[in-house]
Amino acid sequence: MEQKRTKKEYVEWTQKIAPKTHKFKNMILAFIVGGIICTIGQVILSLLLKTGMIKEDAASLTTLLMIFFGAFLTGINVYDDISRVGGAGAAIPVTGFANSIVSPAMEYKKEGYVMGVGAKMFLIAGPVLVYGIVASIIAGILYYIFTMRA
């Protein structure tokens, strides 16, 4: 078959006529879902502070609880439905991070606890951890340099 387009022209043409993502709708939904998750976190934090807990402990416990909720909702097959609607609004909070670790752990349990759960658990979260840690090292060095100057 003779192609009337170059590869580049073909890819550009197909992308132009491809069904489009509803960017505006997705942004609004991400804002709402992400907002709800963060509001729940804030409510928990405020309640804990009311019990007289010091701020650092209350913040840590809030994060722990949010991770638990993310993992629990993944385990009962609900979190992926929240993400389908919320997109980045459900992926960015710590609940989304919990989802990214629990979901492969569930999926690869059939391959055993060592090569399945153990090896595949960080399939999605791995890069986040690697580059998160690298970024924190860079931030630490910068902090050290600037505080030395001061």
Added chain:
Amino acid sequence: MGTRLGKQTLRLDSHPVIQAWASIAGAKEGNGPLGRYFDEVIQDEYFGEKSFEKAESKLLRETLAKILMKGKVSAGDIQYIFAGDLLNQCIAASYGIRESEIPFFGLYGACSTMGEALILGSLMVEGGFAERTVCITSSHFCSAEKQFRFPLEFGNQRPPMSQWTVTGSGGVLVGNTGDGPKIVHVTTGKIVDMGVTDANDMGAAMAPAACDTITAHFTETGLAYDYYDIVITGDLGIHGKNICKQLLEENGILIQGILEDCGTMIYDTEAQKTYCGGSGCACSAIVLAGYLLDKLSKKELKRILLVCTGALHSPSSIQQGESIPAIAHAVGIEMIS
């Protein structure tokens, strides 16, 4: 003995007969527009097994059993089985038929495997090397997601041009006698790669291959554009079908009115949220073994051209920045007495 009509197309003069066919589909496919045509619809995605891979093997095994039962033959009467699926090393097929003791060719043509199997199975019969062959494929949404995309419970949004892997298995029994639908022409596809690198956009990757094979089929056979009642591609989806239509028009192949796609027929894409439609080895297989052969045997359709489309990439090749090589195999099936 068949006649070579051109570089890619053969005419099978003995007209190998599709003697029996069977399909098993998943719950989502069962709830789709073609649901009532499948022999069995399974509600449990594990199909009583411990893993999705085992469930897929069982789908294929049970479909084979149904084909043999409907064809009133035993496994010993089959000289060759051509089978394939999407999983690494084609394990759904090899584990699915390991107890059958039928001489086996394992195939990988991605979602075009059913077309590949039909061509090879009918050629074995045409050549006189087999009285009966079985051509069968399977795919499973959950095992395909695991291998090609993300874990099932991972929360991510699917892009609008993505497709939904069909859960199911379909196959046919091809023999040298009988009154069933007959395989008359086969056109083997060649790899066409137009540089698409997005694995979510398989419609765009495969459409040029489908166009290439359909063009070769009509050019080499010299058949009129209205010869077939329906020219049906495997799993181009809504987006891919649109592209294919336009490419064919540009090539001067005027079959726009009869061009259909199994992937767009199998789901109610709006209500079932399958975006551009179905895909997977089982997509064309169960639409053929469920819907199309039923329509042919009732003479509601007289001649069809099934064009199974496949994207021959792997997760590794995509991660390395490679584009997607695509292929399409065409099989002309006719009701002739």
